[in-house]
Amino acid sequence: MxxxxxxxxxxxxxxxxxxxxxxxxxxxxxxxxxxxxxxxxxxxxxxxxxxxxxxxxxxxxxxxxxxxxxxxxxxxxxxxxxxxxxxxxxxxxxxxxxxxxxxxxxxxxxxxxxxxxxxxxxxxxxxxxxxxxxxxxxxxxxxxxxxxxxxxxxxxxxxxxxxxxxxxxxxxxxxxxxxxLPVLPLDGGRIAELWMRTPRQAYLLSATCAGGVALLFLGRGDLYATLLFGFLAFQSFKHFQELR
Ligand SMILES: [Zn+2]
Incomplete structure (x- = not known):
């Protein structure tokens, strides 16, 4: 294999x-x-x-x-x-x-x-x-x-x-x-992370943004992009919670 x-x-x-x-x-x-x-x-x-x-x-x-x-x-x-x-x-x-x-x-x-x-x-x-x-x-x-x-x-x-x-x-x-976009692990999220005080803040910003973008794509009926950004929002929120 x-x-x-x-x-x-x-x-x-x-x-x-x-x-x-x-x-x-x-x-x-x-x-x-x-x-x-x-x-x-x-x-x-x-x-x-x-x-x-x-x-x-x-x-x-x-x-x-x-x-x-x-x-x-x-x-x-x-x-x-x-x-x-x-x-x-x-x-x-x-x-x-x-x-x-x-x-x-x-x-x-x-x-x-x-x-x-x-x-x-x-x-x-x-x-x-x-x-x-x-x-x-x-x-x-x-x-x-x-x-x-x-x-x-x-x-x-x-x-x-x-x-x-x-x-x-x-x-x-x-x-x-x-x-x-300031969503991790996209390049915009990695740039935003450079200026955040803690990784936790970067993940919170990322989760919020990705969630908002997922909703926007949902409104446009773009299923693939909705799933992608929904997943990124979920993943960022999980990291945010784990870093508590
Ligand atoms: Zn890149």
Whole structure:
């Protein structure tokens, strides 16, 4: 069993940093990419595109942590993608509070920079208004400027390059922003923890915020996000009580 597990584990090294992708990572992002509803070859391709974009975006995020950490505090970083997303470890590095702050922030930061590069590329290809329209449709489903024929053709539901671009926008913007909420163990929660007097306070803030966010998602009918934040609220509250 253990051997079979090792064989399907993907391992490689990038910028001198070892990366491991565990099999369950692919299962989770396939489910997030709508694998259960992929009944046609086109829908399957859409799920596969989402999976590849998600894997690359999560790697960009973790390398934001890993490279910033190695630069500021030394040590030996390691990146692991597992069932619940990505993790960047730093073995043996030494950090001040502000260095830790930058290391944590540069995870979502790297995702926003990646999105910025895609935005520049879109503006170079489609002009300022066209590029902005594509970005806002990907982010919030709305255009902000009059739409040209060229942009309208790009935004057609069956246009494959649009699947790639919309996944890049959605993942790097929304996952990046949600990850900055002061909820543990998200990056925002780890940043908030740096300035809390006790870990207990950080868990109380985390439980309150996660509970509120779970209710917001419940109101929007987003079951997956409600369960995720409900679980994080429960977990933070448990830690809060244990630290009494
Ligand atoms: Zn992170």
């Amino acid at each position: 253990l051997r079979a597990h090792r064989e399907i584990m993907l391992r490689f090294s990038l910028f001198g940093i070892p990366v491991t992708i565990q099999p369950w990572f692919w299962v989770t992002i396939a489910l997030l990419g709508g694998a259960l509803h992929s009944a046609t070859p086109d829908a399957l391709l859409e799920t596969l595109i989402f999976m590849v974009v998600a894997a690359i975006s999560i790697l960009v995020h973790e390398f934001g942590h890993a490279l910033t950490g190695r630069r500021l505090g030394g040590g030996y970083p390691e990146v692991v993608l597992w069932a619940f997303g990505g993790l960047a470890y730093n073995h043996g590095g030494r950090f001040t509070r502000w260095q830790r702050f930058w290391m944590i922030l540069m995870g979502p930061g790297a995702g926003f920079l990646f999105l910025g590069l895609v935005a520049i590329a879109l503006i170079l290809v489609f002009g300022f208004q066209g590029g902005c329209n594509i970005l806002t449709v990907g982010a919030i489903g709305k255009v902000v400027f009059p739409v040209s024929e060229e942009v309208l053709a790009f935004l057609q539901p069956h246009h494959r390059p649009w699947w790639v671009v919309s996944s890049v926008i959605w993942i790097n913007l929304w996952w990046g922003l949600i990850n900055l």
